[in-house]
Amino acid sequence: MRGILGSAVGLGVVALATAAGGSAQPSGQQVVLPGPVPYPTDSPPLLGKTALPNAYLGPLLHIASGQRVFVGVDSEGRVARVVDRQRLLVRGKGDYQVAISAPVEDVRAAAGSESEPGLRADQVLWAGFSPGRKVLAADVILRPRAAEPYLPVRLKVRRDGDRVTLTATNATPTGEMLYAGTTSPPELARLLDETRRASLAGRRLAAAYATFVGLVRVPKQKVPIEAPLRVEGELRLPGQAPFSFSRTLGDGRPLSFRVAARGGGTPKVHLLVRPSPVVRLLRPPGAETWVQAVRRRSLPAPFLLRRLIETRMRLVRADQYQSFLSNPDVDGRSRSVYEYDTVAASASPGVSAAPGDVGGGTSALLVVAITLGSVVLAGGGLVLWAHL
Amino acid sequence: MRRSAALLAGFALIAVLAGGCGKQSAASGGNILVAVDVPVTGDPYIAQTIKHGVQLAASNVSGTSGGVLVGQKSYALKSKLYDNHGSARQAVEDTRSALGAGAVAILTDGTGAAATWQLAQQKGVPVCITYDGASGLVDPSKRPNVFRIAPTDHGIAFRYAEYLIPKGLKIGLLHDDSGYGQEGASDLQKAFSRNPRSVALRMTLPAGSADLSAQILRARRSGATALLAWAQPSTIAALLTAARSIGWNVPVYTPPTGSDPYIRQRLADHPSWIDGLTFASSRLTAEVGTTPFENFEAQYESAYGVDKVGVKTSAGQPVVEPPEFAMYSYDCVNLLAAALTRAGSTDPRKVQAALNQVTTIGANGDERGFNQHNHEGVVDDDVYFARFHDMTYAPVKDDPLSSTLPAIPQTR
Numbered sequence: 119m120r121g122i123l124g125s126a127v128g129l130g131v132v133a134l135a136t137a138a139g140g141s142a143q144p145s146g147q148q149v150v151l152p153g154p155v156p157y158p159t160d161s162p163p164l165l166g167k168t169a170l171p172n173a174y175l176g177p178l179l180h181i182a183s184g185q186r187v188f189v190g191v192d193s194e195g196r197v198a199r200v201v202d203r204q205r206l207l208v209r210g211k212g213d214y215q216v217a218i219s220a221p222v223e224d225v226r227a228a229a230g231s232e233s234e235p236g237l238r239a240d241q242v243l244w245a246g247f248s249p250g251r252k253v254l255a256a257d258v259i260l261r262p263r264a265a266e267p268y269l270p271v272r273l274k275v276r277r278d279g280d281r282v283t284l285t286a287t288n289a290t291p292t293g294e295m296l297y298a299g300t301t302s303p304p305e306l307a308r309l310l311d312e313t314r315r316a317s318l319a320g321r322r323l324a325a326a327y328a329t330f331v332g333l334v335r336v337p338k339q340k341v342p343i344e345a346p347l348r349v350e351g352e353l354r355l356p357g358q359a360p361f362s363f364s365r366t367l368g369d370g371r372p373l374s375f376r377v378a379a380r381g382g383g384t385p386k387v388h389l390l391v392r393p394s395p396v397v398r399l400l401r402p403p404g405a406e407t408w409v410q411a412v413r414r415r416s417l418p419a420p421f422l423l424r425r426l427i428e429t430r431m432r433l434v435r436a437d438q439y440q441s442f443l444s445n446p447d448v449d450g451r452s453r454s455v456y457e458y459d460t461v462a463a464s465a466s467p468g469v470s471a472a473p474g475d476v477g478g479g480t481s482a483l484l485v486v487a488i489t490l491g492s493v494v495l496a497g498g499g500l501v502l503w504a505h506l
Numbered sequence: 507m508r509r510s511a512a513l514l515a516g517f518a519l520i521a522v523l524a525g526g527c528g529k530q531s532a533a534s535g536g537n538i539l540v541a542v543d544v545p546v547t548g549d550p551y552i553a554q555t556i557k558h559g560v561q562l563a564a565s566n567v568s569g570t571s572g573g574v575l576v577g578q579k580s581y582a583l584k585s586k587l588y589d590n591h592g593s594a595r596q597a598v599e600d601t602r603s604a605l606g607a608g609a610v611a612i613l614t615d616g617t618g619a620a621a622t623w624q625l626a627q628q629k630g631v632p633v634c635i636t637y638d639g640a641s642g643l644v645d646p647s648k649r650p651n652v653f654r655i656a657p658t659d660h661g662i663a664f665r666y667a668e669y670l671i672p673k674g675l676k677i678g679l680l681h682d683d684s685g686y687g688q689e690g691a692s693d694l695q696k697a698f699s700r701n702p703r704s705v706a707l708r709m710t711l712p713a714g715s716a717d718l719s720a721q722i723l724r725a726r727r728s729g730a731t732a733l734l735a736w737a738q739p740s741t742i743a744a745l746l747t748a749a750r751s752i753g754w755n756v757p758v759y760t761p762p763t764g765s766d767p768y769i770r771q772r773l774a775d776h777p778s779w780i781d782g783l784t785f786a787s788s789r790l791t792a793e794v795g796t797t798p799f800e801n802f803e804a805q806y807e808s809a810y811g812v813d814k815v816g817v818k819t820s821a822g823q824p825v826v827e828p829p830e831f832a833m834y835s836y837d838c839v840n841l842l843a844a845a846l847t848r849a850g851s852t853d854p855r856k857v858q859a860a861l862n863q864v865t866t867i868g869a870n871g872d873e874r875g876f877n878q879h880n881h882e883g884v885v886d887d888d889v890y891f892a893r894f895h896d897m898t899y900a901p902v903k904d905d906p907l908s909s910t911l912p913a914i915p916q917t918r
Contacts, residue, residue: 215873
């Protein structure tokens with residue numbers, strides 16, 4: 119399935135390219151660009167092992183999903199528990215009977231829920247009638263081992279004497295197939311501007327096409343595509359002032375960072391991770407818009423095409439991480455925030471404490487922040503393009 | 507001779523191939539017994555409709571569908587009827603007998619379920635309640651073998667609070683002193699506890715009393731502008747008689763017992779006294795439309811005839827009762843069949859566990875199922891309100907859910 123999804127665009131391109139190759143003269147063909155779907159991998163959203171019952175959603179109903187994924191990590195940053203507080207806002211009048219697939223250990227109604235969730239093997243169930251507006255909220259306790267591979271960030275905490283380092287790494291990169299061919303810079307510039315507007319507005323991508331003349335080539339080598347992530351948080355040691363940090367992982371910036379602090383005791387980590395828009399890679403060079411940039415100076419069409427495809431893939435990947443658990447309304451808006459916190463080693467599975475329970479210290483802490491320049495995607499993209 | 511042998515071999519080969527190509531039916535495993543424990547002599551209408559629902563589903567499963575596939579074998583579902591007389595003590599005896607007879611599940615109206623579930627659980631046998639909505643009867647953590655497909659008292663009480671409080675009525679909360687009335691009163695107490703101003707009085711009525719004049723007079727003097735009566739059909743009939751005979755046209759609201767044919771039969775000489783009576787129950791149709799319920803009703807009527815109420819409309823048309831509670835027992839048997847198949851075993855413990863994991867399409871077109879946290883097959887959201895007019899009822903128009911529901915034909 120993953121392979122099918124991953125190569126869906128490529129197959130479409132190959133089909134189109136074959137058709138184009140059969141004609142006597144090269145002619146323009148509309149090639150579908152990435153987004154809004156398919157996602158490059160099956161998960162997220164998480165999937166359980168059992169077949170879902172038939173779902174029913176009244177034709178007038180729409181569901182928005184908001185999730186806060188509480189990730190409890192041990193003193194070394196390993197995932198110890200995962201609880202997804204999912205809040206579904208049902209709008210419209212009608213019946214609903216939906217199931218959410220995931221590696222579910224248990225589920226309970228969360229504050230504000232106007233109904234009780236049901237539990238089956240690897241399924242959370244909701245059934246009822248919406249009189250116009252209804253809130254369905256649940257704390258879904260997930261099996262940590264099954265959920266961990268799909269969390270957006272991996273943490274590593276190391277102590278070396280009185281020095282503690284925290285490394286946070288964007289775990290979302292996946293290999294995707296690009297495609298290349300002869301295209302029109304003004305059209306690509308327009309599409310880049312459209313993509314940028316959608317990204318900055320936080321809107322889901324709309325389907326879009328680019329005109330290719332002649333063959334569409336599909337390079338053999340996949341390129342890594344990540345979901346850009348906004349990471350904010352702090353590292354705290356007992357008796358010391360917390361060290362706060364804020365980074366974007368991806369979008370042409372490094373995919374990991376490291377912070378260090380000095381002091382004794384058990385380090386406590388608190389992180390908020392949000393899938394974020396592509397900003398940096400969609401910034402037009404030396405102009406307000408890509409259209410203006412193309413008018414001012416000659417930007418190579420292959421560069422524009424590659425930038426367009428890669429940024430759209432990043433937005434699709436970011437959109438994928440907005441649904442850690444699926445939204446039963448496939449067209450509904452979904453948002454996810456991932457909250458990592460250090461939990462006690464003996465903590466039993468359950469709902470973690472509310473966010474914001476990390477207190478402040480009283481004395482100064484020697485902090486060294488080291489940013490790891492692991493991958494600069496913008497530069498990398500240009501280099502790759504140069505080798506095509 | 508050689509040619510004959512070749513021909514024979516050819517025919518044999520064709521026969522083998524034909525046998526191999528054809529659809530193979532599973533070997534017969536025999537019968538699976540489902541016990542039905544209902545108050546045949548206590549509440550014949552409820553007993554009969556539950557029994558018919560079970561028999562119809564068992565007949566469909568065993569006949570049309572070729573039996574329940576359990577592992578590699580196909581079984582016929584057979585039901586055995588027990589009469590609990592509406593007595594918990596008798597229900598315990600019936601449960602012992604059913605377990606002794608090897609029942610894989612027990613369907614009941616709910617009589618004595620608080621006592622019988624433990625006996626059944628000793629053998630892992632699931633108990634499915636299809637009438638009594640009392641809170642506490644069903645609790646997946648404490649009574650893992652008890653399931654229910656019927657509107658719950660809790661759901662009805664809270665839906666009534668949701669429906670009536672915004673109307674600004676001063677409600678008289680009445681209940682009779684039967685077990686049913688007391689259970690309902692407890693849920694009404696909880697549902698209205700946050701809005702005590704909307705309650706004009708709370709009063710217990712003597713169940714079975716034909717004259718409630720004094721109680722109704724007291725309710726009227728309390729300033730009540732509506733009565734919500736959680737009581738047996740006979741008490742509701744007596745209440746309506748007492749109120750209407752003194753010219754008090756107070757709106758009366760009831761749980762599902764308000765739709766019991768007994769009330770209409772008792773007040774057949776005064777059809778207008780029934781007009782405006784509102785009851786709550788679980789909806790008979792889903793958003794997918796009326797077709798599934800109509801199909802079920804047609805099957806039911808074809809097998810058992812219509813359930814005649816025994817009264818007529820003003821136009822002289824005989825009134826019939828839609829097979830509401832038959833629908834619940836019908837759905838319960840279908841879920842049981844699905845659980846047997848999923849369990850791949852007739853071991854009641856495995857069937858009980860599988861009941862938490864299966865879904866079927868119910869007689870009204872809704873999906874029906876239980877889960878590990880909830881053994882209620884009717885969700886509270888499905889509670890609707892219907893009001894009588896001319897001896898038949900139709901969903902009310904001033905409730906979001908009810909307003910979406912069509913009226914079910916009740917005349918023949």
